Amino acid sequence: MRLHRLKVTAFGPYRRTEEIDFDELSSGGIFLLHGATGAGKTSVLDAVCFALYGEVPGVRPRNRLRSDHADPDQLTEVVLELTVGGRRLELTRRPEQERPKRRGTGTTVDKQFSALRELSSSTGEWTALSRSHQEIGEEIKQLLGMSREQFCQVVLLPQGQFATFLRADATKRGELLGRLFGTDRFVSAERWLFERRGAVExxxxxxxxxxxxxxxxxxxxxxxxxxxxxxxxxxxxxxxxxxxxxxxxxxxxxxxxxxxxxxxxxxxxxxxxxxxxxxxxxxVRETADLQQRYADAQARSAELAAERGQYEAARERWTRASAAGQVAPALDARDTARRDHHAAEAARHRTCATLPDAPGSADELAERAGRLREDLGRLDVARRAEERINELIVARDKLDREAAADEQAERDTEIWLADWDQVRAAHQRRIDTAHEAAQLAVRLAGQLDAARTGVDAARRRDELVERERAVDERLLGAREAAVAARERWLELKDRRLRGIAAELAGELTDGEPCPVCGSADHPAPAEPGTGHVDRAMEERAQADYLRADESRAAAQLELHTVRERLSAVREAVRDQPVAELAARLAELESAHDEAARAAADARPAREAWELAEREHQRRIDARQRARARAADLLARRETLDAELSALRDQLAGLLDGQGGVAEHASRLERLAAAYTAAADAAKAAAGTAERLAQAEERLADAARRAGFDTVAQVCEARLDAEELRALGKRVEEYQARQAAVTRELADPEVRAAAASPPADxxxxxxxxxxxxxxxxxxxxxxxxxxxxxxxxxxxxxxxxxxxxxxxxxxxxxxxxxxxxxLVSGSSAENQYRMRLESYVLAARLEQVAVAASLRLRRMSSGRYTLVHTDARISGRGRWGLGLRVVDAWTGTERDTTTLSGGETFFASLALALGLADVVTEEAGGVRLDTLFIDEGFGSLDEQTLDEVLDVLDGLRERDRAVGIVSHVADLRQRIPAQLEVVKGRYGSVVRQRSGAAAVSG
Incomplete structure (x- = not known):
């Protein structure tokens, strides 16, 4: 990674825009960053870290990055141009900050801004890659291969911390190395193993x-x-x-x-x-059953002997009744013929009583009915004439009604057409009114949307004002709570560190070695004092602080969001009251509703106009059709009148004064039907008389064949079917009972069982x-x-x-x-009783010691070498994190705390550079071409300073640049390339001087 250019605006102590050209400063390999105390030297390093990670080193808040000297309209911004992973990138970062509104009074809050660009090697143009905080952060972390903490420890070498590292105990060293190398995963592995072991147990x-x-x-x-x-x-x-x-x-x-x-x-x-x-x-049961059967059979046999007389009488009665049953069909036929003959005679007397004259034989009655039907046939012609007359009368009446309806419709049409001009004008006025209302509604709709938006914005403005006040109060409380929780955590942490010996003593077990000193004897373990704080209490306090800080951050983010929304809403509606905007909105809504209702009549008005037009044309067409139909109806009525007159003359000649055709025909039909019915009844009576005589003869013959002398004997012996079946059943039952008793008494098993003794x-x-x-x-x-x-x-x-x-x-x-x-160090297989995290850190520390010794020997003219040891630093320290210094002049190995001030400086510097090499290698071998070393050079003599500068000058190999942050005046003479930070009443400025300029000067 090589830095090329840094530009800061309104950042930290810098009021205006300050630009630093690292390519020019790095031309000589080493450059000096100096200035008065508080001028802003560290702010340059803070700006580099902020550009890369969006955060500054340490615990300084991001909301304090803006310069207090900056103009209100000047935005705080950091732009860093660098090369990493073979790519030329430009990072732009702006923190969240307040600025004056562009319109109106007051301030608004600009959100945090980030941008990443890349320079194309082929076209020479910048290409935007992302504006997402998360995407840019992930991209930079992948390219550098290290977190912010590692970057600050490796690139911005805090040499003073490593002086403390040299003198620290194993616990402090472990904490620093753990943060740098991220060994929390090994602690998590230990914890997981213990939890897993407990769960399995x-x-x-x-x-x-x-x-x-x-x-x-x-x-x-x-x-x-x-x-x-x-x-x-x-x-x-x-x-x-x-x-x-x-x-x-x-x-x-x-x-x-x-x-x-x-x-x-x-x-x-x-x-x-x-x-x-x-x-x-x-x-036994079978024998008892047979004996019981024999006794029952004897009892039934005695009962049958007593019923013998009744059985004989019943059998005789059943025999005669059965013989009478053979004559029953002939007797029933005779009775049926007699009933039919009496019914036929009664019917003949009834039909003859309705005739106008005395009845005769059946043939005479049939002849009279025939003559009446002939007279009825001659009336058909008159009936058809009468029916046609009625049809003609109905048709003529229908024509009269149609003619009257046509005349009334023509009069109505003339009345309707007389008012057509006024109706047409009224429809046109209705259409015009609806069109004007529609145009007005469109204009009012635009005003209405704006008014509604204004009312909603004003209401949101008032809500956001209240919410801003509430969130501001909550943020204040969250800040106070976070500060109190942090102070409580730090206090408990300090108290726990002071009483850590008692905590370690509480884990001791008699007979088992001490994890600190290794001794199995514990003569005087430390006792917890009053108000002792254990790990759980400290972790709870830390968790409380983290939760409180999260609440503070959430409240701060919410306040920022509310203020952004409030600013946007205020730009839209300013300070207009909601009531005033709502009243204007109500007026517009009322006017718009009225115009909309009037405009809604446009379509009905057009439809009514079209309907009136169609009605006008329909009435004109109907008047013409009515006039044509009236002439046709007049001609048809004259034709019907002529035919009706002719038919009436014909009908009068046929009836000859006998009344109506229907009445005369009905009278003839009734007489013909009466004579026909009388003839049929006479024929039926003669037939039934003949059948009755034949049935009497057959009945007498059947009685003689059945053994009866007279029909009266048959009637006396006859029984109905139910009685005959009951009598036969009694006879059969007696015979069956007699046969069963006989069989039972003759059964050999029953007779043998009866002869045996009684069963039990x-x-x-x-x-x-x-x-x-x-x-x-x-x-x-x-x-x-x-x-x-x-x-x-x-x-x-x-x-x-x-x-x-x-x-x-x-x-x-x-x-x-x-x-x-094994990983907790309590196993006998773990020789050094070393925990897993300590083992990993020991390996890392050994690598750091080897890398640091390469530079330490040169700085000390070959005298000192750093070596790693697995032994405890003290009797109760951690295993594996020991550092010793070997003095080649005396051949002794001693503790690093015995180094003098100057020796401690270049030893810690060598350690810092060695650690940078190891962390860089672990980060994927990312080359770090720009390094910064902070202070500590004032403790060196002239010769040692030369040797240290030679070592640093050796870092320039392969075009590496080293920046030294120092107050030492001698360095200004030794290092030509310088970046001076000059502070003033109205902020700081930077002055850059390259090595070439210094030489020429």
Whole structure:
């Protein structure tokens, strides 16, 4: 990385724009940055850091970057041009700052601004790359390969800090190296290992607890089988817990299976006894049933003998009724013919009573009906004439109505057309009025949008004013809280450092080596004093401070946002009251609504005009059609009148004064129908009389064939179907009962059982119940034994699965425990009791010592060399972070704290340069062509100063430039290229002098 040009405006102590040409300063390899105290030398380095990272070194706030001497209209800005990674870039940064409004009074806040450009090697033109803070920050970090803290430590070498580093203890060195090399990840790895080990240990103990619970459940499941040998007494975490539980589970399963085998034998014996009792009970029941059947048969036989007389009478009655049933069809046919004949005679008498003259035979009545129908046929001609007359009358009436309607429509049309001119003018006026209202509504709409925007802006302005006041108050409270929290944190941190010995002593264990001195004896460990602060209290205070600072930053960002919005709103509406703007808006809305309602009538007005035009044309066309239709109706009416007169004359001749055609025809139809009905009734009565005589003859013949002398005997013996079926069923039932009793008494098994002694089923049942109870008891015992075996198998399988699952978990726990103890320095395998972070830092420190010694030997004329040691710096220090200085003149190795002031300076300078080399190499080998070294040269004698300058001059190899920040006057004579910062009452300015100019001067 090489710096080319830096331009600062209204930055720090610089009131106006100051530009620094680093290419000119670096032409000689070394240049001097000097000036009075407080002039602004460090501000040059701050500007470089701010341009690259958007922040300045240390804890200085960004809102204090603006120069207090700057004009209000002058914006604070830093522009840095540099080459990094083979790319020529230009960075522009402006912090958040207040400025006067361009219009009106008051101030507004400009947001933070960043811009990145790149110079094209082919075209020689600058190309904009980004204006995003995040994108630019990420791009610069990737190109440089280091954070802001690393950059400030490597490029802006704070030599004084490394003098402190030389004299610091291992803890302080570890903190500095940890920040530079980012070893927090190794601390996180240590913490993760301990947390992981604890989590796995909890899981192992939980698995052991479940194994113990399974053993107790197996004890309950086994019952009396393991009463003499309970499960082993174990505790979670014991190494052989699983093996002991599995061995006892095998014993419990074996004992349970032995009990199950005994229960199985007892069940088999009980089943055999039950089967024998069931067989005996079945035989006794069969004998008892046969004996009961014989007794029941004898009782039924006695009952049948008593019912014998009734059975004989019923059978005789059923026989005669069955014979009468054979004559029943002929008897029913005779009764039906008699009913039909009586009905036909009644109908003949009814029809003859309606005739105008005495009735005759059926043939005479039919002849009279025929003559009447002939007269009815001759009336058809008169009927058709009458129907046509009625049709003509209806048609003539319709023509009259149509002619009257046409006359009325023509009169209405003439009246409507008389007012057409006034109607047309009214429609035109309505259309014109709507068009004018539409134009007015368009004009008012534009004014209305502006008025609404103004009202909304005024309301937002008032809301933002209130919000600005509230956020400002909250920001003040957040700042006070952040300051108080930071003071509290720093106070607790200081108190903890003063009592750190007691904290370390609290971790000591008798018999175990001290992590500080390594001794296993702890004769007088430090005791915590009153108000002792531990790590947790300090971390909580730090967390409180970070939260308070985040709240302050959030409130500050919110205030900046509110002020930006308020400024934009005020530019739009200035200070006009909301009520005034709202009143104007209401007037415009009312006028616009009225104009909009009037303009909305434009389309209905146009449609009404078009409808009136169509109505005008329709009425003119209708008047013409009505006149043509009136002439046609007159001709058609004359034709209808002529035809109607002719038909009326014809009808009068046909009727000859007999009334109307319909009335005469109706009278003839009624007479013809009456004579026809009488003739039909006479014929039907003659037919039924003949059928009745035939039925009487067939009935007498059927009675004789059935064994009856007269028809009266048949009627007396006859029964209806239901009675006959009931009587037959009684006869059949008696016969069936008699046959069943006979079969039952003749059965040899029944007769043999009757001859045997009486059977006793209750006694056999009692024997069977006793056998069943013994079987149920044996079955329950067998099932319980099987259940115990199955439960023990299930629980044993669960214990085996759990043991198999626990094996890799326990192996993982052992591995994690060993690793955690190794990285924490508490393992015997860790020879130096060195933590992982300390180990990494020790490796880095060893690299730094090697790189620093190359320059230290030259600065000290080959006398001093820095070496790294893994031993403790003091009896209670950290391992691996020791630094020793080897004096080649005496051949001794001593502590770095024994160096004199001048020796400490060039030793710390060599250490800073060595650290820069190591950090640069870790950052990806990014070449740093521009370095700055701050102060410390005043402690050197003339010879040592020459040697230090020779070393620094050696850094120029391959075109590297070194800037020295110093007050030493001798350096102004030794270094021709200089950048002087001159302070004044109204701000500082820079004066640049190149090496060539100094030589020529």
């Amino acid at each position: 909890d899981r192992v103990r939980a698995q052991d607890q479940r194994l113990i619970a399974l053993a107790h459940r197996m004890r309950q499941a086994a019952g009396p089988a393991v009463a003499e040998q309970p499960p082993p007494d174990t505790a979670p975490g014991e190494p052989e817990l699983a093996e002991r539980v599995l061995a006892w589970a095998a014993f419990a399963r074996t004992a349970a299976r032995e009990h199950a085998d005994v229960a199985e034998l007892a069940l088999t014996a009980a089943e055999s006894a039950l089967k024998q009792a069931e067989g005996s009970l079945e035989a 089923p209750q006694r056999a049942r009692a024997t069977l119940d006793a056998a069943g109870e013994r079987l149920r008891e044996a079955f329950a015992v067998r099932q319980a034994a099987r259940s115990r075996c199955a439960e023990l198998d299930r629980l044993s399988a669960a214990a085996q699965r759990q043991t198999a699952e626990l094996a890799p978990l326990r192996e993982e726990y052992n591995r994690l425990r060993r690793l955690a103890e």
